[in-house]
Amino acid sequence: MEVTAAVQKAGEIFGYTSLKEEQLLCMTAFIEGNDVFCILPTGYGKTLCFACLPQAFDLLHDNNEDSKSIIIVVSPLTALIKDQVEALRKRKISVGYIDSENEKYVISDVIKGKYSIVMMGPEMLMGKWRGLLASNKVYQKRLVEPYVIALSPDKANVLYAVREVGEYSVIFRYILMEITTKRTLLPRIIIFCKNKGDCGRLYTYFKANMGQEFTDPPGASEQLPDHRLIDMYFQGTEPANFTSPSRLRIVICTVAFGMGVDCSDIRMVIHLGAPSDIEMYVQEVGRGGRDGLPTYALLLNSARLLKNCSKAMLDYCSNARTCRRTVLFQDFEKTGSVSTSTGCDCCDICGKSCNCNSCKSKLQQFYNFMPIMFGIDK
Missing domain, CATH: 3.40.50.300 (P-loop containing nucleotide triphosphate hydrolases)
Structure with missing residues (x-):
């Protein structure tokens, strides 16, 4: 399956009948191994750019239940994370949120393969998660000459x-x-x-x-x-x-x-x-x-x-x-x-x-x- 087809199929699985050009470009460029810097207007659908990635990777590599892809999302604001988690769960997307209170329980669910997306604030990267992400167990992206996708934030309405x-x-x-x-x-x-x-x-x-x-x-x-x-x-x-x-x-x-x-x-x-x-x-x-x-x-x-x-x-x-x-x-x-x-x-x-x-x-x-x-x- 081609990358573009996998991305579109991932969107359809979660109820997104069509993807905007910039969303498609963002996910395709990332899957093809590029560092991506994406600037899109508020309300354009930036969350979708990472929500469909695990499913797209699984479709491309024919991953089974024992080797499902997981994407880690770091966001600086708790209110925004919680809002995104709720919205994604309504789409039947398996997402977990890690903070200091539930870290132990969520990690256990991650090990069991329950989530395809794990969200957390920057402060959670100061401990064991920082060590994990710096290890060879995770494919780490390094931002060098990124693939840039940008749209004017001007909304005509x-x-x-x-x-x-x-x-x-x-x-x-x-x-x-x-x-x-x-x-x-x-x-x-x-x-x-x-x-x-x-x-x-x-x-x-x-x-x-x-x-x-x-x-x-x-x-x-x-x-x-x-x-x-x-x-x-x-x-x-x-x-x-x-x-x-x-x-x-x-x-x-x-x-x-x-x-x-x-x-x-x-x-x-x-x-x-x-x-x-x-x-x-x-x-x-x-x-x-x-x-x-x-x-x-x-x-x-x-x-x-x-x-x-x-x-x-x-x-x-x-x-x-x-x-x-x-x-x-x-x-x-x-x-x-x-x-x-x-x-x-x-x-x-x-x-x-x-x-x-x-x-x-x-x-x-x-x-x-x-x-x-x-x-x-x-």
Whole structure:
């Protein structure tokens, strides 16, 4: 069996009827013995690039149950690992997660051949696992002149806007009105804050102003997470209610939680303060619009919220003339072309010169207040 055929067959076994070109290139290049450096947009399907590898290797080498391939995946964030493990298990892929608490039990299962994928954090490589991976028992890859696969992170379905923010009551009152009216019908929103303090203040603002409307049904106990319309998360907390069907409509979180979010129907990503650099902002915005539908990226800034930001990030926030997409992705051109989105389908700056005569109605597709955020009234 040829390498390409084995990769495609592995994908089909786990329910992936078709592979994207870059996914296929990544897996094929790796199996052929190349070191691979793959840069793909958030939500593109990078997990698939390693999930199918053990099965593909087994198909190529006619491995039986006693000699099944195993791939070891090292990821820096616990929330992300747990999210991936859960998603892979739903696909009937045998995956184990090793941490300090379950190491002994998982190793026992690995020896028994229970897993095709073993995931762990970098800290687990400091002990016995480091010795194992450095031994002759494992085929070790060395990154020398890697096979590079890259796509621009620019997603055509994302519309960008930047607004100055003062008191919470000024900018978030619109969201407050929407969720009070639409409740569980409000398209999901994720709000990134720079620290736990901002998360807590914003959460308290919504809770205080919504009263009994804070839960669904109204008046239900807010002590039960399943009844909350809005919740707050940060490192060490679980995103389950947001990555599955639930009443939860708005998540207020820090970056640590956001890295673990894998939810296809987030319609708006709000940043209360700019991230430290452009790369981080693009990564976080990528949490929205994974289903390809229009999604809004709204960055709220002030002097306080712009501390410790790179010059490029500050330039993006202060820009008032050039297309935001152009400014945002000018350093990503080598990874692919910038989206051809124009007018009100692009950003708040382009929207001001849009002649489609339906800007307001298009922006109100999911949220009534979006024309205000984009400074558009036509």
